[in-house]
Amino acid sequence: MTTMTVAPRFPLYRKEAKYEFLRLLRARTFTLATIGFPVMFYLLFGVVNSRGHEVLSASKYLMATYAIFGLVGCSLFGISVTLSNERNLGWLEVKQASPMPAPAYLVAKLLTAFAFATIIFGLLLTLGLTLGHVTITGTEIRNLALTILGGVLPFASMGLMLAMVVPPQAAPGILNLIYLPMSFCSGLWMPVSVLPHWLQTVAPVWPTYHLSQIALGGIGFEMRGTLAGHIAALAGFTVLMLGLAIVLFRRNATAS
């Protein structure tokens, strides 16, 4: 007999990702916050500060760091809030009872985070090149794009871990309490060098600090620390978050 016992995988994964993306794109609170805030901040603080045509301008610096601010937002919120809701309010069970393979569900959320990070980066790059008078080479754009895409992984993992602990109603509030201070303290809104000295000292505890240093180093700014050190820190952070997510998931599964 040649009857298929499972559905073809590629269309299934493609549709899962497509609809996860569409559903978030249509959720106005999500798109306004994750795309709107970095773009608005960049217009207010980056474009306005673009005096003259210096190579290492504030508008160039902020274009990179707001892109990171944006990718962290869409990775954290796009994964944590949706997953926490779906886990606690029954929708995930409907999908688990269906033949949907579990990886398709997670891959769809990850690809959606990549898509939103790309959109935010594209918008900021366009604004930077036009209104912000940013001078950037092709290589630098490629470096920045790779950093942004690679940067989705640690924060998607963090989003996954947080989804296991935050209750759905409180998720956006709790995430903001982590997301906003972390962005400030790691130099996403203003250079680390202008932060109070003690904040500069503890900056390396934030994963966003390491990612922003890689991004800045790739577009001609002086990098604090070494590239290898930052990559190691982010890789370690990713493994820690995924490990915690698995432990918490198992603990929740046995508790229920």
Add this chain to the structure above:
Amino acid sequence: MVAVEEKSAVSTPAAVEVAYLRGATKNYGAHRALDEVSLSLRAGEVVALLGPNGAGKTTAIKLLLGLLGPDAGEARVFGGNPRDAATRTRIGAMLQVARVPETLKVKEYLDLFRSYYPTPLPVQHIVRVAGLAGIEDRLFSQLSGGQKQRLLFALAICGDPDLVFLDEPTLGMDIESRHGLWQQVRDLAARGKTVLLTTHYLEEADSLANRIVVINKGTVIAEGTPAQIKSRVSGRTIKCVTSLEEDLLRRLPGVTSIEVKHGTTVVRSAEVEDAVRQMLALDTGLHSLEISSPALEDAFLALTKGE
């Protein structure tokens, strides 16, 4: 009712067992949700799992779906583990969901869930049987309560599964939607599908099921055809405002109990038509008359008392 049509019940005894729970026990912390429950589903039958809130109905379904693992006993579907992907392609489930992502359209949900199954039903067919015609382009957030339930039903059947689980399928539905869904369940049965549904409503179980399993506090307290179950719940209740004395009421046909509360008299009788006829004749001022079938609570009292 004169002719009582017996549903082609319990098919043939030799019908293939497609799923079962054997001695299944499930605890949530210190609370025992299911206590050594055994339940068998045979090909082509509609089984109703009847019980009040917290009886363990949903837990039983989740064990059969593999969403929960039993603490003791076993759950098998099509001879295998319900968690296997190949087993799941033969199952459809409509579960109680507090919140569904609201920014996808009806047709998009159908497209997505059809992609999970190797041989899904055609979209037009699903739309027709689930009553979704004309609302395919609406976002989930724009649907009424009944439409939402119908979409969840559509997602349960879109893969053309052989075994369908419906957890409180008519909850929050208006009468029309409810009867529509009943018809769909009958159609599934007519096509040889096996259906397990949970409900609080005796009427729903009665009108749909070949077999009813009554469950309370995690244990099965009765099992049988609707006729067998109903015969254990005797009488209907007459509620009215009347000046008739209790002593007199007690002598009416089939009366088993009388209760007077706030000026309203509630009489339970096994021969309710005859009792009402006499009451109306004896008290021309009788008003606010209501006659109702036994509520599930009463069914439970009757069923548990007998043990």
